[in-house]
Amino acid sequence: MTATLINGKAFAADLRARIATGVAAMTARGITPGLAVVLVGEDPASQVYVRSKGRMTREVGMNSFEHRLPAETPQADLLALIDRLNADPSVNGILVQLPLPRHMDESAVINAIYPDKDVDGFHILNVGRLATGQKAMVPCTPLGCLMLLRDHLGDLGGKNALVIGRSNIVGKPMAQLLLRDSATVTVAHSRTKNLPELCRQADIIVAAVGRARFVQGDWIKPGATVIDVGINRTDDGLVGDVDFDAASQTAGAITPVPGGVGPMTIACLLANTLTATARVN
Ligand code: GUN
Secondary structure, three states, X not given: OOOEEOOHHHHHHHHHHHHHHHHHHHHHOOXXXXXXXXXXXXXXXXXXXXXXXXXXXXXXXOEEEXXXXXXXXXXXXXXXXXXXXXXXXXXXXXXXXXXXXXXXXXXXHHOOOOHHHEOOOOOHHHHHHHHOOOOOOOOHHHHHHHHHHHHHHOOOOOOEEEEEOOOOOOHHHHHHHHHHOOOEEEEEOOOOOOHHHHHHOOOEEEEOOOOOOOEOHHHOOOOOEEEEOOOEEEOOEEEOOEOHHHHOOOOOEEOOOOXXXXXXXXXXXXXXXXXXXXXXX
């Protein structure tokens, strides 16, 4: 192994400690930030995420409000709950855990959240703000990736960055953030024809495809920085979208799975909640 390990777990712990200091200062002024998390249905992975979001929210001193609704809840009832949370001054951030049950219109639900309480950064107004360089709530996973990249590389200006994946949650906002930092950005996806060659030109690779060990070691440019967003359950346990053992022979730096990007997502959710609270108080 020659690559430097990018320790997202330690970075996230440090970020949470700084957030806790900010929360304590606000609480001393009589305002405690509050995050509401809404889970519809019993998806096992979502239940795990929601539980750890609640625990970490409380650990930094924020109020955590959990709302669990049955899978068959009518969409109108979910929208009514969002209206109540929008109007509640003790709730500064609202997160509706995705995916939603099939009978619900995900866009309609997300866009019902008051944009300045949209700590996921998924509301169409925040997507537009980010794309046009305005102050926006930024999606947590790509924000966490950006923090790790800036911490490791400093200025990203002029770097060749390849984002693999074009989801609304990771790929597209990641590309916007890298562009905002003046990187030269390429977005690859399932129909991309020359992925190994594109990888070999990239100073930065962000892999968010959801396929175990998809990115091969011999695709990596020597010295490149590799950010692995994947969390894939396999017979060998959790693995990323990058073949870590092979890639770490060539990369300059790489995030491990677990312990890389994963812990950054919740830390950035808490950072967004603190920002949302500061904006209105
Ligand atoms: N499901 C998977 N990732 C996320 C996320 O970042 N936010 C929400 N709301 N749901 C998710």
